[in-house]
Amino acid sequence: MNTPGISPKRILVVDDEPFVCDAVKMMLNFDGHQVETAASGKAALELFAPGKYDLVISDYAMPQMKGDELALAIKARAPDQPIVLITAYAEMLKASNSPLTGVDDVVSKPFLLDDLRAAIAKATSKKAG
Numbered sequence: 001m002n003t004p005g006i007s008p009k010r011i012l013v014v015d016d017e018p019f020v021c022d023a024v025k026m027m028l029n030f031d032g033h034q035v036e037t038a039a040s041g042k043a044a045l046e047l048f049a050p051g052k053y054d055l056v057i058s059d060y061a062m063p064q065m066k067g068d069e070l071a072l073a074i075k076a077r078a079p080d081q082p083i084v085l086i087t088a089y090a091e092m093l094k095a096s097n098s099p100l101t102g103v104d105d106v107v108s109k110p111f112l113l114d115d116l117r118a119a120i121a122k123a124t125s126k127k128a129g
Contacts, residue, residue: 008032009054009124014044014070015086016062024057024086027113041065041073050078055124057116060087060106071102082123086111 011033015021021037028035036053038044041062048056056074060067071083083102088109100106104123107115 008034009120010034010036010052011120012036012038012044012047012053012056014038014041014056014058014062014067016040016059020059020086024116027116030113031117041067041070044070045073048074048077050081054082055120056081056083057119058083058085060085060089068100068103071100075102084119084123 008031011028013021013024013028013035014037015024016039018039021039025035025037036047038047041058042065044056044058056071058067058070062070065073067085067087071085074081074083082104084105084107085100085103086107086109105119107119
């Protein structure tokens, strides 16, 4: 299914919780996006290649490599790559006044499909614009 106003994207979803990866993939597939998933930052970096994805959506709190660390590693390879973090710690991160370098948007968990749609539109419009 394709939602009006949303062009299908190639998206990499990264989360150490398989249920979250599956749920996000299902939501994004509903809008016609092509989605690949990775269970860790390391696995995401193995899948990532510049130009392969229109967007990377990553959990923030993961073992070994947090989402912001993954964002920095991806931006080192592809500086214009849009990256969105999903996290239960969004308010805390925003209140800390320490910017998340390499992150284009942050979505609070729990989230709805409309929250993802807004983040996708915001992050990918920066790349196009």
